[in-house]
Amino acid sequence: MTTVKESVPASRKALSDSVEPPSRRGRRRSWRMSLRRDWQLYSLAILPLLFFAIFRYLPMLGNVIAFRRYQPGGDIFGETWVGLRYFRLFWADSTFWHVFTNTLILGTLTLLFLFPMPIVLALLLNEVRNRLFKRFVQTVSYLPHFLSIVVVVGIIVQTVSMDGVVNQALKAIGQDPIPFIQQPGWFRTLYISSEMWQTVGWGTILYLAALTTIDDDLYEAARIDGASRWRQTWHVTLPGIRPTMMTLLILNIGTFLAVGFEKILLLYNPLTYPTADVISTYLYRVGVVSGSFSYAAAIGLFESVIGLILVLSANAISRRTVGAGLW
Amino acid sequence: MTVVAPRKSRRPRRPQSTRGYRVFQSVNTIVLIGVVVLTVFPLVNIVARSFSGEIFIRSGQVNLIPKGFNLTTYHRVMSDSMFWTNYRNTVIYTLVATAISMVLTTCYAYVLSKRHLRGRTALAGIALFTLFFNGGLIPNYVLVSGLGLRNSIWAIVLPNAINVFNLLVMKSFFESLPEELEEAAAVDGLNTYQILLRIVLPLSKAVIATMLLFYAVSFWNSWFSAFLYLDRSELFPVTVYLRNLIAGATGGSDVTTASETALQIAANIQAVTIVLTVLPIMLVYPFIQRYFVSGVMLGAVKG
Numbered sequence: 001m002t003t004v005k006e007s008v009p010a011s012r013k014a015l016s017d018s019v020e021p022p023s024r025r026g027r028r029r030s031w032r033m034s035l036r037r038d039w040q041l042y043s044l045a046i047l048p049l050l051f052f053a054i055f056r057y058l059p060m061l062g063n064v065i066a067f068r069r070y071q072p073g074g075d076i077f078g079e080t081w082v083g084l085r086y087f088r089l090f091w092a093d094s095t096f097w098h099v100f101t102n103t104l105i106l107g108t109l110t111l112l113f114l115f116p117m118p119i120v121l122a123l124l125l126n127e128v129r130n131r132l133f134k135r136f137v138q139t140v141s142y143l144p145h146f147l148s149i150v151v152v153v154g155i156i157v158q159t160v161s162m163d164g165v166v167n168q169a170l171k172a173i174g175q176d177p178i179p180f181i182q183q184p185g186w187f188r189t190l191y192i193s194s195e196m197w198q199t200v201g202w203g204t205i206l207y208l209a210a211l212t213t214i215d216d217d218l219y220e221a222a223r224i225d226g227a228s229r230w231r232q233t234w235h236v237t238l239p240g241i242r243p244t245m246m247t248l249l250i251l252n253i254g255t256f257l258a259v260g261f262e263k264i265l266l267l268y269n270p271l272t273y274p275t276a277d278v279i280s281t282y283l284y285r286v287g288v289v290s291g292s293f294s295y296a297a298a299i300g301l302f303e304s305v306i307g308l309i310l311v312l313s314a315n316a317i318s319r320r321t322v323g324a325g326l327w
Numbered sequence: 328m329t330v331v332a333p334r335k336s337r338r339p340r341r342p343q344s345t346r347g348y349r350v351f352q353s354v355n356t357i358v359l360i361g362v363v364v365l366t367v368f369p370l371v372n373i374v375a376r377s378f379s380g381e382i383f384i385r386s387g388q389v390n391l392i393p394k395g396f397n398l399t400t401y402h403r404v405m406s407d408s409m410f411w412t413n414y415r416n417t418v419i420y421t422l423v424a425t426a427i428s429m430v431l432t433t434c435y436a437y438v439l440s441k442r443h444l445r446g447r448t449a450l451a452g453i454a455l456f457t458l459f460f461n462g463g464l465i466p467n468y469v470l471v472s473g474l475g476l477r478n479s480i481w482a483i484v485l486p487n488a489i490n491v492f493n494l495l496v497m498k499s500f501f502e503s504l505p506e507e508l509e510e511a512a513a514v515d516g517l518n519t520y521q522i523l524l525r526i527v528l529p530l531s532k533a534v535i536a537t538m539l540l541f542y543a544v545s546f547w548n549s550w551f552s553a554f555l556y557l558d559r560s561e562l563f564p565v566t567v568y569l570r571n572l573i574a575g576a577t578g579g580s581d582v583t584t585a586s587e588t589a590l591q592i593a594a595n596i597q598a599v600t601i602v603l604t605v606l607p608i609m610l611v612y613p614f615i616q617r618y619f620v621s622g623v624m625l626g627a628v629k630g
Contacts, residue, residue: 034445040519041438045450048435048489052453055486059462059470076466076473121362124355133356139616140363143370146608146619148548150566154573154601155369158376163387165372171387197366205623229348254459262551266570280464287465288555300463308460 066298072291086298095282096299103278106188107256113192115252118203119245123233125204126211138208141201153266156194157181181267184275191267191276195260206244214240246318254311257303279303377401377598384595400599409560410568410600417547417564424484424546425539431488432497432538437523439494440501451498454491471556482556483549483564493541496625500534501527537622540615544608569600 035042061077066086068078090096121141128134144152160166160180167177180186218236227235261280268276279299287296371391376384380395388394404410438444439451462470467486476482504527512522528535550566557563563571 031445038441038444038519041441041444044434044519044523045438048431048438049450049453051431051485051488052457055467055470055488056457056461059466060460062462062466062470065466065469070469072472076469124359127352127355128359129352133359137359137363139613140366142616142620143612144366146544146548146612147605148550148566148569150550150570150573151548151601151605154569154597155373157573158373158598158601159369163385163389165368165390168387168390177387197369201362201366205620209624229351265551266573284464288468293465293469297463297465297469300465304460304463311459 063297063301063304065294066301068294070294070297072293078294082294086295087302089295090299090302096279099277099279099282102275103257103259103280105275106191106259106278109188109192110195110259111252111256114195114199114203115249117196117200119207119241121200122204122207122211122241123237125208126237138201138204141204143201144198145202147198149262150266152194152198153263156190156267160186160190182269182271184272187268187272187276191260191264195263203248206248207241210241210244211237242322246322250311250314250318253314254307256310257307373598373601376595377602379595381595400595404596404599404603410565410603412561413563413565413568414603416562417566420480420483420553420564421543421546423480424487425542427484428488428490428493428542428546429535429538432490432494432542433523433528433535435489436494436497437501437527439498442502454489454494458491468555477556478558478562483546483552486552487546487549490542490545493538496622497531497534497538499625500531504530533618533621534625537618537625540618541622547608565600565604569597569604572597572600 065076065078067081067083069080069082070076070078125134125137128137147155158164162177162179166180170177178186180190214237218240219232222232222236257279259278259280261278261284264276264278264281265284268281280303283296283299283303286292286299368391372389375391375393376389377400378393378396378398379389380397383389383394435450435454439447439454441447444450471477471482471486476485508526508530509522512526517525548566550564550570553562553564553567554570557567
C-alpha cells in the first residue's frame, strides 16, 4: 500500500476546472463552499482527470486531423484544413466498402453466436445439482479468458495447422487436410469458434449471478400453477435475467464495429484479406503502416460515430421496449 | 445503480424427479463434460507438442501425449537471451503499470464513491463517456508519438492507466462501506488522505487484491501497445516476441514446400514459447480465480 501514498497530490489549490462550472450564478456560492470543504477529495481526482484529459479526450479532439492534412512529426492537430476531402476519398474507395461489409458480417456473426452462448451455458450450469462438478466446469471454462490474445492465436495456429489435431481428425476420417490459416473461406469459422472458446465460459458469470437473485418463491408459485420445468425456465428464469441480458446486449451492440481488432490483426494474412480484413485492420494498415494518417483517421471517426449511434439507439430501443437500459 | 449481490446459492430448489428430468440431468452432465474437454484439449495439445520431437509433430502424430519426449526445444528457447530480455521486460512493465493503475484507479474510485460530493455526476460522466466513444487508433497513435513516448515504458503504461470497468468495481465497493466509520474518523481529526489510507484501504483488501490481479493479468497479456510503440527488440515484452514467431508462421503469402518446413520447425518453438508465456498465469490461476469472479460480480452494475 506504499504506492498509494505517493499518489496523494500535494497541490493545495482546489481545482475549479476539474468540475463542471456552475451553470447559474446563484449556485456559485455553494460551489465555493463545497470546494472549501472537499478540496482534499477533489485533489485526489487531479491525476485521474489529467489521464482522462490527455489520453482519452485529447485523442477525441485529435480526430480533427480527419479534416486536416497531417504531417508525421508535425502538429498533432494537423497543418491545413481540407474539409471533407478524406471522407470523400474513403467513400469512393472500394476497399473501404469491402472491409465495411466484412465488418458487418463478422459483427453479426459475433452477435448471433457469441451473445446467446453464455446464456445457454449459464442455464445449463444452473441446473447442475452437484456443486463440486459445477465449480469444476466453471473453473475450467473461465480459464481461456486469462490467456493473452497472442497466446490464443498461437494456439489456433497450432491446432489447425497442417499437422495439428484438426487435420489429424480429418485424415482419420479419410479427408484431405485443409490449410485453414491460408483459406479465406475458413477465416470466419476460425474466428467465431476460437472467440467462443475464449469468451463463453467467462461470459456466464454475470448470468449466474443474476440467476441466484431470482426469488425461489416465484418457482414455487409457478409449480403450484402446474408449470413444467421448461415453462418455469421460460416464464421465471429468463425474465429474471432479462436486465442482465439487455445490458450486455447493448454493450455488445456498442462494440459491433470494433470486432476483435487485435485478434484479426494477429490471425489474418494477405491470403485471407478477402474475408478477414475489417475496418479497424484496414485503417491500421492505411494509417500506421502506410502513413496516411488523415485518411485513416477519417475512417476511424466514421467507425466511432457509428458505434456511438448504435449504442445510443440500442439503449433507447431497450428502454422503450423492455423498460431497462444502461442509463 | 444496484449491485447484483448473489445470495449463497440455496441448493434444494425445485426438487422434481420425473423421468424426463433425469434424462435431462444426464444429457446436461454430458454436455458440460463436453465443454470441459473442448476447453482443455487445445491447451493440453500445446503442452504435448512443446515436449515432442520434431518428426512426430511434423508427421501429425501429436495430440494429447508427447511423442518422442525431449527438452531440446525448451533448451533452445531458454538459451535465447532475447527471450529472457523480453520476459524480464514483461515483468517490469506489468509491475510498473499495475502500480500506477492502482493508484489512479483507487483515487478516482474513492472520489466517485462520495455521494455528497458536488460534481460527482459530472466526474463519473467523464469516465463513463469514454466507454462509448474513444478517440480511435490513429489519434492515439499520433498523440503518443507526438508526446515523445515512443520506445519507452510510458507508451505502454500511461495510455491504459485507468480501466473504467475496474474503476466502477472499486467505486461500488467503496460505496458499500459504512459511512459512519469515515465520519467517526473525521470527527477524530483525520483528513481525507488519512481516512483513505488508514481506514478505507485496510477495509478494502479484498477489492484491492482483485483489482491488482485484473490489472496485472491484463498488462501481462497485452501486446498491442508494445507492438505499436516499441521499435527495438530489446524493449519488447514476451507477448511481442511470441507474436513475431507466429507472424513468421501465418504471414504465408508464399505457401511453398520450403516455407512449409520452416513453418513446422517454428511450430515446436511456438508451442514452447506459448507454454512459457502462460506458465505464470496458469500457476496462480487456480488460487486467484475466485477473486476475479467476485470482482466481476462487484462490478455488475445495472440500471
